[in-house]
Amino acid sequence: MPIKPKYGTTKSSSGTYQKLFTDRMDLKNSFSEKIRSLKSDDINVMNFFGVGGIGKSTLKKEFIKILQTEKNEFVWSGTDFETIAYREPETSLFLMRKELREKFGIEFIAFDIAYTVYWQKTHPQISITKDNLPFFEEGSIISGLLSGLGGVPVIGLIPTLADAFHKGKKHLKSWWTKRGQKELFNISTLSSKEILDRLPMYFALDLKDYLNSHNKKAVIFIDTYEGLWENNYLEGSYFIKDEWVRELVSQLPGILWVILGREKLLWQEIDKDWLNFIEYHSLDGLSENDSKEYLTNAGILNENIKNTIYKSSSGVPYFLDLAVDTFYSFKDKYSVEPEIKDFATTQKEVLTRFLKYLDKNEIETLKVLSVPREWNFDIFSLLVSEFKTGYPLTSMKILCRFSFIHKVQDDVNGYEKYKLHELMRTGLNEVMENPVLFKIHQTMYDYYSAKLKNLELKNIVNEDILNFYEAFYHAKFVLDYNTFFKWTISESQIFIDAAKWNSLIPVFEELLKYIKDTKGENTLEFAEATKTYSSVLYNLGLYDRAIELVEDKLNSLRELLGADNLSFSALLNNLGAIYYYKGNINKSIELFEESIKIRKKILGENDRRYADTIDNLAIVYSNLEEFEKAIPLHLKAVEIYKNILGENHVHYAVALNNLAHTYMNTGQSEEAKNLLLKSLKIVQSAVGENHPKYATALHNLAEQLMFSGDLVNAYEYFNKAYNLRLKLLGKLHSLTLVTLSNIGIIHMKRGEVDIAINIFNETLNIFSSTVGNKHHFNAFLLLELGKSYKAKNDFAKSKDYFIQAKEIYINIYGEKHR
Numbered sequence: 001m002p003i004k005p006k007y008g009t010t011k012s013s014s015g016t017y018q019k020l021f022t023d024r025m026d027l028k029n030s031f032s033e034k035i036r037s038l039k040s041d042d043i044n045v046m047n048f049f050g051v052g053g054i055g056k057s058t059l060k061k062e063f064i065k066i067l068q069t070e071k072n073e074f075v076w077s078g079t080d081f082e083t084i085a086y087r088e089p090e091t092s093l094f095l096m097r098k099e100l101r102e103k104f105g106i107e108f109i110a111f112d113i114a115y116t117v118y119w120q121k122t123h124p125q126i127s128i129t130k131d132n133l134p135f136f137e138e139g140s141i142i143s144g145l146l147s148g149l150g151g152v153p154v155i156g157l158i159p160t161l162a163d164a165f166h167k168g169k170k171h172l173k174s175w176w177t178k179r180g181q182k183e184l185f186n187i188s189t190l191s192s193k194e195i196l197d198r199l200p201m202y203f204a205l206d207l208k209d210y211l212n213s214h215n216k217k218a219v220i221f222i223d224t225y226e227g228l229w230e231n232n233y234l235e236g237s238y239f240i241k242d243e244w245v246r247e248l249v250s251q252l253p254g255i256l257w258v259i260l261g262r263e264k265l266l267w268q269e270i271d272k273d274w275l276n277f278i279e280y281h282s283l284d285g286l287s288e289n290d291s292k293e294y295l296t297n298a299g300i301l302n303e304n305i306k307n308t309i310y311k312s313s314s315g316v317p318y319f320l321d322l323a324v325d326t327f328y329s330f331k332d333k334y335s336v337e338p339e340i341k342d343f344a345t346t347q348k349e350v351l352t353r354f355l356k357y358l359d360k361n362e363i364e365t366l367k368v369l370s371v372p373r374e375w376n377f378d379i380f381s382l383l384v385s386e387f388k389t390g391y392p393l394t395s396m397k398i399l400c401r402f403s404f405i406h407k408v409q410d411d412v413n414g415y416e417k418y419k420l421h422e423l424m425r426t427g428l429n430e431v432m433e434n435p436v437l438f439k440i441h442q443t444m445y446d447y448y449s450a451k452l453k454n455l456e457l458k459n460i461v462n463e464d465i466l467n468f469y470e471a472f473y474h475a476k477f478v479l480d481y482n483t484f485f486k487w488t489i490s491e492s493q494i495f496i497d498a499a500k501w502n503s504l505i506p507v508f509e510e511l512l513k514y515i516k517d518t519k520g521e522n523t524l525e526f527a528e529a530t531k532t533y534s535s536v537l538y539n540l541g542l543y544d545r546a547i548e549l550v551e552d553k554l555n556s557l558r559e560l561l562g563a564d565n566l567s568f569s570a571l572l573n574n575l576g577a578i579y580y581y582k583g584n585i586n587k588s589i590e591l592f593e594e595s596i597k598i599r600k601k602i603l604g605e606n607d608r609r610y611a612d613t614i615d616n617l618a619i620v621y622s623n624l625e626e627f628e629k630a631i632p633l634h635l636k637a638v639e640i641y642k643n644i645l646g647e648n649h650v651h652y653a654v655a656l657n658n659l660a661h662t663y664m665n666t667g668q669s670e671e672a673k674n675l676l677l678k679s680l681k682i683v684q685s686a687v688g689e690n691h692p693k694y695a696t697a698l699h700n701l702a703e704q705l706m707f708s709g710d711l712v713n714a715y716e717y718f719n720k721a722y723n724l725r726l727k728l729l730g731k732l733h734s735l736t737l738v739t740l741s742n743i744g745i746i747h748m749k750r751g752e753v754d755i756a757i758n759i760f761n762e763t764l765n766i767f768s769s770t771v772g773n774k775h776h777f778n779a780f781l782l783l784e785l786g787k788s789y790k791a792k793n794d795f796a797k798s799k800d801y802f803i804q805a806k807e808i809y810i811n812i813y814g815e816k817h818r
Helices: 025-036 056-068 089-104 109-122 141-147 154-167 170-183 192-214 225-229 243-251 272-276 288-297 303-313 317-334 347-356 360-369 377-386 393-399 422-431 434-450 462-478 481-497 501-518 524-539 543-561 566-582 585-603 608-623 627-645 650-665 669-687 692-707 711-729 734-749 753-770 776-791 795-813
Strands: 044-049 074-080 217-223 256-261 278-282 405-410 416-420
Touching (some): 025 044, 025 278, 056 256, 074 089, 089 109, 170 192, 192 243, 317 422, 360 393, 360 422, 377 434, 416 422, 462 481, 481 501, 481 524, 524 543, 543 566, 566 608, 608 650, 650 692, 669 692, 692 711, 711 734, 734 753, 753 776
Parallel strands (some): 044 278, 217 256
């Protein structure tokens, strides 16, 4: 065997062979027939689904090749949810807009203006100028318009742009007259969330305009569809994650949507009519003939070798690719073609044979890279150096020539990020010795956990959450049971305090499963995790799910922990708050009182946890208008927080807020205002302006302003609170709906009755479907609807709403309640 250098400037043969796509002729024919039969008024979706490694992404490339042969009749673009950032609607839409403009010259004028307003509303501290909007490329219409405008406040953007359009070229003036002034007339008055919800519409308007005027058709590809739910699956809100996709599809009839993923689309579960518009295609392994044709196209001509490869791969493209990689790695190493004996006979052996013909440094490097779920150059350097694999740090991209290594995205530092195919990761993990595997996990755990040190509550970003996920993943392999449990509870606390509750759902679901599988449910750790997780679910407004988690385990937890136990008292406190928001007032009081009894007995009356529960009970009494019971409890809680935590702590500020709210209800408006202003300042300093507690402080101050008759400032603060709650909690959260209802009240007070009715109806419909229809908030909304229709002199409707409200109030509070 001749001696050969390890590295060179030319590509290896394994990086240059051409693996032509084969088979799937029926699928390609279906695609071809579909694009030829598109009608302008039909919704068209093709859904291709199958396991990882089955060839979905390669099939997409074949479809694009078909489009490229269609004589400029089609335009196409797409997005891939494997990249985390692309799962956000504004990012995917903008990237598709960018690709369509660059490839086909399509101008997205309405979308660009809407995106600009959205961006400014989410970055209010930055003025709208060409330099401050670097995402719009030179030569785009919006870039050209902004270059001559200087800094423009969002409220004046549309009038300013209208003037610029009228003074501009003829086609711009025509566009504004025909479309712009109609489509964008009220965009400056919309909230950032309302604009975000409408971005698919603006994107669709521009694309349809181009397709109609140029007599073109379009195909949009969405790959790795299951990525939308990665680390973020919420039972009961599954379809919310891809709601924007369905909106986009429905906005663009006549376009073909090709959606690829591991799972079949389930859109018919929310609307059975989707079955009329979706064509499902399940992907299996390639047939024997097509597998062999695939191998022939890749340069493997020996029939016996092709037979062996097909049998070992079962036609799964991932294993076929790996066999081809094996063929060329062998050829590169020995300068001759391999024989039958050099190939695997089972899928498990495919990996072993492939590794056999790699350089030792490549093998060891692939092994260490199989432990992290993703890696960038920083991690590549760390693992190669730490475990002395011998691979040059300058050659990472050469290693990435293999078919099973995929580029994911660039990270925040500009590093390219990669991942191994999951089947390859599993296989490489299995061939490593346990002590080595443990040490690599330890290295990665140390790497990610170091990134969690010194986090600041006000500055938690998505990267911190991703680092926590990865540290948690590796911690399971290196920490013992008790240490892992304590680490998870401890490290999750800052994310709880920062209100990143939604991000913690996959962590606590996995933690509970881990505890259950390791030690069972009848453990102190399971009780503690349940307590913390119930608080997360409560904060997210997922009350039914929280009750389901805790209620059926309450007796067993009482038995396990003992009736006089602080963790059990915390569970009771959490459950009391959940039942309060569910509208079960009596149950809420019962649970709070039991929790107070335990905490008073163990902690005394000068402890923050005791203050937590008495303040919660005070809120319930205030709602019942039993102010003589509520105010002393509020004052006691304020005193405890002040003495123990100090006057700059967020818990002290929240207690002031709660006391102020009760003062408002007793007519002590000025006292309430002073407390609310003080609370707002403390909250702003303690947790920043991007936190639900800050939204609550804004909301309560707005209430006080509304009660005192200052409707202008009240409306401003309610809108700030609403937009913040919308952003942080979502439109289905009960607190978001409470703020929305107060905006409705202000419209009512202004005499804008129809607007108020629309708001009350929207709020009532959402709240009834998410929380229930027997809650005191339902009664409140029905009462406001009754007042609204009375103002319109529709006394029949008004009376009906008043009767419905009265029935709910009596059911909750009894007939003697005020």
